[in-house]
Amino acid sequence: MYIESVLADETPATSSPRYRDRRIAVVVPAYNEELLIGETLYTIPDFVEKIYVVDDCSDDRTLSIIQEYAKKDPRIIPIHHEENMGVGSSIVSGYKAAIADDLDIAAVMAGDNQMDPAFLPKLLDPIIDGKSDYTMGNRLISPVYRKGMSTWRFFGNAVLTFLTKMASGYWQMMDPQNGFTAISARALERISLDDVYPKYGYCNDLLVKLNVWGFRVINVPHPARYGREKSGIKYSSYIFKVSWLLLKDFLWRLKMKYVVLSFHPLVFYYALGFVITCLGIFGGIYSLYYKFVLGNAMFVPLVMSIIVFGLGAQFWLFAMLFDMQQEKNTNGWY
Known part of the structure; x- marks a missing residue:
């Protein structure tokens, strides 16, 4: 240059x-x-x-x-x-x-x-x-x-x-x-x-x-x-x-x-949200396997998967809410 x-x-x-x-x-x-x-x-x-x-x-x-x-x-x-x-x-x-x-x-x-x-x-x-x-x-x-x-x-x-x-x-x-x-x-x-x-x-x-x-x-x-x-x-x-x-x-x-620069528990909310949401998705896939491959009723595993997925989604939403609050606080160094 x-x-x-x-x-x-x-x-x-x-x-x-x-x-x-x-x-x-x-x-x-x-x-x-x-x-x-x-x-x-x-x-x-x-x-x-x-x-x-x-x-x-x-x-x-x-x-x-x-x-x-x-x-x-x-x-x-x-x-x-x-x-x-x-x-x-x-x-x-x-x-x-x-x-x-x-x-x-x-x-x-x-x-x-x-x-x-x-x-x-x-x-x-x-x-x-x-x-x-x-x-x-x-x-x-x-x-x-x-x-x-x-x-x-x-x-x-x-x-x-x-x-x-x-x-x-x-x-x-x-x-x-x-x-x-x-x-x-x-x-x-x-x-x-x-x-x-x-x-x-x-x-x-x-x-x-x-x-x-x-x-x-x-x-x-x-x-x-x-x-x-x-x-x-x-x-x-x-x-x-x-x-x-x-x-x-x-x-x-x-x-x-x-x-590193400060600390906020929202990182745990994001992490837990990711893990629990993935468990809910995998549970939903297993429910389909349980029904169409094994020939069993899928009601119970499917409902459990939906509950787990919803719990994970709540963790994500709370993490996003905390993140939004940090933006409004404008608590940066400058």
Whole structure:
């Protein structure tokens, strides 16, 4: 990876751009975005001080277009990956550059011009006002806002939203696949950026890490915007990959947040819920075997299996309730 210096020959400005007296960076990940990267960079607001455009080893003219725009706009800092590393890795490269330049807030706007810059202030305001450390767009809040989103894409987002709620502990959060986000410098400095998932799914993984350290997250409603971009996500396989990632993240969060950094008995509720629920499922399978293979009446074993399964489900629900209460307590270190 290398970062081009486009400011070396520029005369230092007397004052850099600010938004409400904060220094703002925008990270623009780009991979084969020659069609729309120019439009994306052209529309970024003037109050943004630094624009880190990360080319993830594109096969087309993306990098050369970024370099041309950097000559016209001194705010643009091209970052080039020598090999394709994934969108998560691209965003982390931009985050690290923002930390090195001592920026206050880093937002993310994809290179496909899908994110309306008019809504950027709505992401920044809660962080500046001290209400949040991480803001994320929400296109799922109403049918009007998700207009243009395919049924299959909405279904995939809905499934991953629920799984991410459970894995991350942010139960009020929606639309975790939305890449239109902003994060405070203190949050970036605290979490381990090198451990963030490098591919699609980085946004889900990042939420888990933010929750462990007690950072506050707020959703910002905004309408979806679809045009000439082509999504590189295949939801048929993507949902399964991210689900496996979220399972690992869920177990890691329980260990770190409720065992290592502090303690809460909800970990026992989750564990007992899992074991007892599995016993109930196996009991139900045995009841079918008992009836259709052995030829015996299945009433008693089936009823017992249902009772056991219900008991396990109650443990799960109590664990989730305790987890939700922890979110409302906002008892993190920050």
